[in-house]
Amino acid sequence: MKKLNVGKKTIIFLVFTMLAIILAGCSEATSANKGILVKVGTTLSPSNPVNVALKEVFEPEIEKRTNGRYNVEIYDSGQLGGEKQLYDFTRSGIVEMTAIGTVMWSEVPMMATPDFPFVFKDVAHARRVYQGEVGEYIAKNFEEQEPIKFLAWNPNGARVFSSSYPIKSPEDLKGQKLRMPNNPIHVKLAESLGANVVIMDLGEVFTALEQGVVDGQDNPMSTFRQEGWFEVQDYIYETNHMVSSNELMMSKEFWDTLSEEDQKIFQEVALETSNRTWDIYENSIEDDRKFLEEQGIAVETPSDEERQQLIDAVQPVYEMLYEKYDWAEDMINRIRSVE
Incomplete structure (x- = not known):
């Protein structure tokens, strides 16, 4: 060996x-x-x-x-x-x-x-x-x-969640098997939202979605369109959780x-x-949104209240970041202060 x-x-x-x-x-x-x-x-x-x-x-x-x-x-x-x-x-x-x-x-x-x-x-x-x-x-x-x-x-790209099952609120993410990239922030994000994480390379995603190995994933709508995932997924939750x-x-x-x-x-x-x-x-x-809707994809945009629910749910991610990086909290404040 x-x-x-x-x-x-x-x-x-x-x-x-x-x-x-x-x-x-x-x-x-x-x-x-x-x-x-x-x-x-x-x-x-x-x-x-x-x-x-x-x-x-x-x-x-x-x-x-x-x-x-x-x-x-x-x-x-x-x-x-x-x-x-x-x-x-x-x-x-x-x-x-x-x-x-x-x-x-x-x-x-x-x-x-x-x-x-x-x-x-x-x-x-x-x-x-x-x-x-x-x-x-x-x-x-x-x-x-x-x-x-x-x-x-x-x-x-602004990342959104897609799934084979309806996602109309943050609660609907719980229990879903979501493909995430091999990145601790992305993994912690999905876990904080109650999803079951499956890590895999991007090139494996289409087949995994098609065969039901995973229920969904997160990527920009442009990637969703370019990769042809609209052929094997039906729902998008337009969270734009990362740009x-x-x-x-x-x-x-x-x-x-x-x-x-x-x-x-x-x-x-x-x-x-x-x-x-x-x-x-x-x-x-x-x-991209119009194209996907024409392919039969239901695109749901979170309300302001639901967005705040998502932000509250991912507090463990921020805690992880604050513990790992002494500059993280200041960085988040800098970003949020930009008009």
């Missing part, structure tokens, strides 16, 4: 090394013809607002404003690896840029903030928080710990090679890209 484990580790190392060599060679070849290659890796589909904005704004504007000194290439759908790999590739300088979720929360605890439940009033409030002083505060904390330049916050984020980041090693003028250009275009991403996402929410 030990020999097998060593063999697996060796294979992983070799794959990582080969990919690094290929990407480096790609950079050199492209640089000679079209300017310095800037690879931007994501795991998201081409239709995701993040990738749409990268294609519509970031790629053309960087190339235009730098007079072709940089050639931006977007690698979507995990072409360069999963989120954790992209994060590691970016901080090691193998990949110049990435747009990923908060996979780094275990290394940089404050990056777990987007997973705090019921801290945002709505998506518009979340945008003001991420793009305002609180977002800058978290980004600064991140940059102090990691060799990465934090460029902009993007939306990764997850996606971060546009650059290798500090690459950032330091840029002139001050080019750094300013990259920062400005990153913020313009972020604005375009938020606009696309906010405009897509109603379209």
Whole structure:
């Protein structure tokens, strides 16, 4: 067994090394013809607002404003690896840029903030928080710990609950088998609402829902639509309990090679890209809801009273956060104080 484990580790190392060599060679070849290659890796589909904005704004504007000194290439759908790999590739300088979720929360605890439940009033409030002083505060904390330049916050969707059974109130979540990601905050959230947690990878969810291994799950409506779960689920409880984020980041090693003028250009275009991403996402929410309702999905939105019931029920999550992070209570107060 030990020999097998060593063999697996060796294979992983070799794959990582080969990919690094290929990407480096790609950079050199492209640089000679079209300017310095800037690879931007994501795991998201081409239709995701993040990738749409990268294609519509970031790629053309960087190339235009730098007079072709940089050639931006977007690698979507995990072409360069999963989120954790992209994060590691970016901080090691193998990949110049990435747009990923908060996979780094275990290394940089404050990056777990987007997973705090019921801290945002709505998506518009979340945008003001991420793009305002609180977002800058978290980004600064991140940059102090990691060799990465934090460029902009993007939306990764407002999470809702779906189920094969009606959910018309917080009480209806009790006893349901809910798939949750392998994240202690998400797990504690579901448990606090009385659900039975089943942890599994996203790629396994459709089959698990279809076969009744789980009754439901939580994800943004956009993901629910893109993954086709409307074929095997009937009900959505639009709690928007978390408004997850996606971060546009650059290798500090690459950032330091840029002139001050080019750094300013990259920062400005990153913020313009972020604005375009938020606009696309906010405009897509109603379209996703309409599409799902046309597929026969019953979408129930909690009343103000029910939302407060949900907030009260997840107090154990806050207690866990306060015990684990000495900055958590202050962070929640900062977020809730944003108008």
